[in-house]
Amino acid sequence: xxxxxxxxxxxxxxxxxxxxxxxxxTVGGAHSIRRLHSLPAYYGWYLALxxxxxxxxxxxxxxxxxxxxxxxxxxxxxxAQQQALPAAELGLLINDIRNLAAGNITAGQVTPExxxxxxxxxxxxxxxxxxxxxxxxxxTSLIGSLAWRAIQPEMRARNRVEWIVQxxxxxxxxIAVLTTVGIVLSVLFxxxxxxxxxxxxxxxxxxxxSPQTALRSDQVGASGxxxxxxxxxxxxxISGVAMLVAVPIGLMSAIYLSxxxxxxxxxxxxxxxxxxxxxxxxxxxxxxxxxxxxxxxGLGESxxxxxxxxxxxxxxxxxxxxxxxxxxxxxxDVISAVPQALRDxxxxxxxxRSETIRQVVLPAALPGIMGGVLLAVSRAIGETMIVVMAxxxxxxLTANPLEAVTTVTVQxxxxxxxxxxxxxxxxxxxxxxxxxxxxITLALNIVALKIVRRYREHYE
Amino acid sequence: xxxxxxxVYATVQASLRRRYARERRFRALGLGxxxxxxxxxxxxxxxIISKGYSAFVQTYITLPVYFDPQVxxxxxxxxxxxxxxxxxxxxxRAPLRALFPEVKxxxxxxxxxxxxxxxxxxQIRAMxxxxxxxxxxxxxxxxxxxxDVDMITKGHVDQATAEERFGADYxxxxxxxxxxxxxxxxxxxxxxxxxxxxxxELAGIGGAMAGSFYTLLVTLLLSCPIGIAAAxxxxxxxxxxxxxxxxxxxxxxxAAVPSIVFGLLGLAIFIxxxxxxxxxxxxxxxxLTLMTLPTxxxxxRAALQAVPPSxxxxxxxxxxxxxxxxxxxxxxxxxPGMLTGTIIGMAQALGETAPLLMIGMVAxxxxxxxxxxxxxxxxxxxxxxxxxxxxxxxxxxxxxxIMVLLAFLISMNACAxxxxxxxxxxx
Numbered sequence: 001x002x003x004x005x006x007x008x009x010x011x012x013x014x015x016x017x018x019x020x021x022x023x024x025x026t027v028g029g030a031h032s033i034r035r036l037h038s039l040p041a042y043y044g045w046y047l048a049l050x051x052x053x054x055x056x057x058x059x060x061x062x063x064x065x066x067x068x069x070x071x072x073x074x075x076x077x078x079x080a081q082q083q084a085l086p087a088a089e090l091g092l093l094i095n096d097i098r099n100l101a102a103g104n105i106t107a108g109q110v111t112p113e114x115x116x117x118x119x120x121x122x123x124x125x126x127x128x129x130x131x132x133x134x135x136x137x138x139x140t141s142l143i144g145s146l147a148w149r150a151i152q153p154e155m156r157a158r159n160r161v162e163w164i165v166q167x168x169x170x171x172x173x174x175i176a177v178l179t180t181v182g183i184v185l186s187v188l189f190x191x192x193x194x195x196x197x198x199x200x201x202x203x204x205x206x207x208x209x210s211p212q213t214a215l216r217s218d219q220v221g222a223s224g225x226x227x228x229x230x231x232x233x234x235x236x237x238i239s240g241v242a243m244l245v246a247v248p249i250g251l252m253s254a255i256y257l258s259x260x261x262x263x264x265x266x267x268x269x270x271x272x273x274x275x276x277x278x279x280x281x282x283x284x285x286x287x288x289x290x291x292x293x294x295x296x297x298g299l300g301e302s303x304x305x306x307x308x309x310x311x312x313x314x315x316x317x318x319x320x321x322x323x324x325x326x327x328x329x330x331x332x333d334v335i336s337a338v339p340q341a342l343r344d345x346x347x348x349x350x351x352x353r354s355e356t357i358r359q360v361v362l363p364a365a366l367p368g369i370m371g372g373v374l375l376a377v378s379r380a381i382g383e384t385m386i387v388v389m390a391x392x393x394x395x396x397l398t399a400n401p402l403e404a405v406t407t408v409t410v411q412x413x414x415x416x417x418x419x420x421x422x423x424x425x426x427x428x429x430x431x432x433x434x435x436x437x438x439x440i441t442l443a444l445n446i447v448a449l450k451i452v453r454r455y456r457e458h459y460e
Numbered sequence: 461x462x463x464x465x466x467x468v469y470a471t472v473q474a475s476l477r478r479r480y481a482r483e484r485r486f487r488a489l490g491l492g493x494x495x496x497x498x499x500x501x502x503x504x505x506x507x508i509i510s511k512g513y514s515a516f517v518q519t520y521i522t523l524p525v526y527f528d529p530q531v532x533x534x535x536x537x538x539x540x541x542x543x544x545x546x547x548x549x550x551x552x553r554a555p556l557r558a559l560f561p562e563v564k565x566x567x568x569x570x571x572x573x574x575x576x577x578x579x580x581x582x583q584i585r586a587m588x589x590x591x592x593x594x595x596x597x598x599x600x601x602x603x604x605x606x607x608d609v610d611m612i613t614k615g616h617v618d619q620a621t622a623e624e625r626f627g628a629d630y631x632x633x634x635x636x637x638x639x640x641x642x643x644x645x646x647x648x649x650x651x652x653x654x655x656x657x658x659x660x661e662l663a664g665i666g667g668a669m670a671g672s673f674y675t676l677l678v679t680l681l682l683s684c685p686i687g688i689a690a691a692x693x694x695x696x697x698x699x700x701x702x703x704x705x706x707x708x709x710x711x712x713x714x715a716a717v718p719s720i721v722f723g724l725l726g727l728a729i730f731i732x733x734x735x736x737x738x739x740x741x742x743x744x745x746x747x748l749t750l751m752t753l754p755t756x757x758x759x760x761r762a763a764l765q766a767v768p769p770s771x772x773x774x775x776x777x778x779x780x781x782x783x784x785x786x787x788x789x790x791x792x793x794x795x796p797g798m799l800t801g802t803i804i805g806m807a808q809a810l811g812e813t814a815p816l817l818m819i820g821m822v823a824x825x826x827x828x829x830x831x832x833x834x835x836x837x838x839x840x841x842x843x844x845x846x847x848x849x850x851x852x853x854x855x856x857x858x859x860x861x862i863m864v865l866l867a868f869l870i871s872m873n874a875c876a877x878x879x880x881x882x883x884x885x886x887x
Binding site: 065066158162166174183186187190249250252255273279281282286287290291295328353381383385388413416417431437440447 | 689693711859870
């Protein structure tokens with residue numbers, strides 16, 4: 001890896017130097033560089049870019065596909081009887097071969113075939129390393145010599161370099177699009193495979209969630225049911241509790257800080273509240289699971305209520321605290337955006353501050369606040385660590401926040417952490433849940449942004 | 461004032477009183493909300509700190525250890541391989557037996573030995589391997605105590621509970637050790653250097669910190685140039701057309717996609733499609749790059765927007781090309797703002813856990829990683845892993861790990877604020 005990277009860097013540096021030198025030489029020395037179309041450095045850049053970019057692309061693609069290709073070849077070279085093994089066992093076998101080739105300890109026993117395959121793999125890996133360097137050298141010398149010949153005094157080196165730079169900039173900005181495409185494709189493909197096994201209507205409208213599929217067909221109570229309704233209900237319950245905490249506190253503190261507070265208090269209180277947004281969610285999860293949940297349980301016991309140790313209440317309360325700064329800073333923005341003239345008019349009619357806020361400012365800011373709240377809801381639905389650590393695993397259809405419920409994100413984590421078989425409905429279900437989550441949050445965001453945007457146009 | 465006027469006056473007075481009371485209530489409600497919010501911050505931090513501060517010291521038991529040549533090196537070869545294989549348990553157990561000669565039966569003895577951590581044995585072995593001249597000597601050595609001893613010494617487990625769980629003997633041993641001044645605590649440097657372990661007293665965040673470091677390194681190396689390049693294109697070059705609109709919509713939506721979905725992307729594409737290694741900081745860095753990219757792009761665009769157009773016009777006016785204008789004049793002025801955004805994005809990436817769970821960075825890994833391709837954990841994932849452990853000592857370690865994590869985050873954000881203050885320019 002590092003040898004090839006170093007090689008590309010060295011090639012690039014020398015190409016810059018060579019291009020620069022050749023440009024100067026073609027016009028007969030440094031005193032007459034005015035005859036060049038561009039500054040000599042542009043000729044250097046021109047050659048260097050034509051060397052680095054193809055070599056870098058080869059390096060990247062090679063790095064991405066080498067292991068996949070080698071695995072495929074090794075699998076093909078195994079005896080037919082082993083190739084026929086189920087995917088999971090074959091995966092273990094390949095792992096053993098890889099470990100053996102890398103000189104590590106293997107999990108299974110080492111048979112002569114595995115030994116041979118490992119030796120073969122080792123050889124291929126060495127060949128691949130050499131081949132990569134050879135390909136890079138060949139490619140750079142070919143393209144480099146073409147670019148080298150192109151360096152002439154009248155060549156428009158600056159324009160060409162700028163054109164390449166433009167292309168790189170466009171490429172960088174399309175990564176955002178590629179990411180979205182990647183997300184959609186990766187969850188969609190696995191989800192479609194999942195819907196081949198489980199009908200989509202069962203998934204969307206099923207009232208029962210128990211993803212433990214049977215290992216043997218005669219096992220009892222392990223039928224596997226994939227109804228997402230209990231998960232959605234649990235998610236909504238926890239998000240609802242969170243919103244009940246976050247919206248009043250966040251909104252009221254935004255109102256107080258922007259309309260009443262002394263500037264000095266505002267200067268201190270705002271950043272301190274923002275700290276809540278910067279705290280990692282795993283910390284909130286720890287706090288909810290180890291401090292708040294036992295506290296609520298004890299409190300419930302003294303009141304004669306039964307509170308589950310992984311209650312929706314604990315997770316929801318802490319999630320609400322996490323979202324407070326989100327709501328307060330968004331509402332603060334929209335409240336400050338309400339024109340002062342509206343307030344002055346209201347004061348002029350003799351309204352008190354609170355009457356002005358309630359009857360003039362808030363109605364004017366309402367669409368923006370609504371947008372903010374919707375964004376916060378989408379945040380709460382997609383939140384993972386708090387619920388993984390503080391909410392339960394049992395999928396129950398209940399509206400009682402004192403009971404344990406589970407959420408979409410918790411199930412994704414439980415299904416995917418640990419052993420995975422990519423052909424079982426259990427693993428694929430995680431991707432279907434991911435798709436569901438993505439669609440819900442995307443819809444909420446689009447609606448929220450639309451509301452916020454429409455509101456903004458209103459006052460500009 | 462006639463009667464009618466007086467009645468109106470009284471009504472207005474009453475209504476004013478009511479309205480002012482309502483005004484005061486509303487105001488008090490607002491103040492209450494702010495105070496509540498601030499007290500949550502206070503509560504969170506005091507809870508974590510009060511639970512975690514004691515993990516920065518560790519209990520040791522000082523015992524006279526005799527480096528018995530019979531045990532370590534019976535045939536006097538001083539062969540390192542032989543020295544590494546010797547049974548050092550005997551060396552740390554002998555002084556305990558000598559100290560408490562009244563302990564006779566096997567069960568009690570086993571409990572006595574459990575005062576020391578298994579780490580004490582490794583400690584002795586490391587000392588012998590570093591200096592074989594110790595063999596045959598007796599030294600007073602501070603040996604690592606077990607996590608139960610540690611918890612009782614620090615007062616996290618009270619005497620009554622301890623007696624109930626470990627018996628009266630255990631308590632009297634500890635009391636005797638304390639009386640003899642053998643039990644003491646010292647600065648726990650191992651916590652920052654060691655990898656994970658099943659034994660709380662041996663577990664450290666060194667491995668997790670290294671994993672986070674490599675992950676962030678990959679994230680920084682990718683998201684900084686890509687994010688800045690994307691921002692430059694969108695802000696300085698992009699024509700208004702469908703394609704740029706599409707990019708903008710995408711960036712805004714990606715900023716709000718749940719982080720766990722990025723984990724699914726990493727699992728499906730980087731690991732399953734491209735066959736990159738599981739649990740590797742490289743994959744973690746790639747996933748976090750995609751996740752932080754919107755933050756970096758949005759911040760960088762704001763920084764570019766803040767550069768006044770007169771700078772661009774001046775450069776263009778004296779004949780610079782558009783690319784030259786941007787790279788020679790606009791970019792240097794916008795760079796501090798872009799760096800601020802990048803640091804904030806990095807802080808966000810440092811605290812992120814969920815996507816790392818998806819790509820397998822949750823495995824139990826003892827070794828400290830040495831490259832972005834070694835399997836490793838990350839600081840927030842370590843917090844998650846330890847939070848699941850039942851031992852009381854792990855609660856303390858988890859809180860301490862959170863304190864370290866928060867310290868990093870706060871200093872990164874302070875850096876960003878300082879950078880902004882230092883370089884912010886009003887045009």
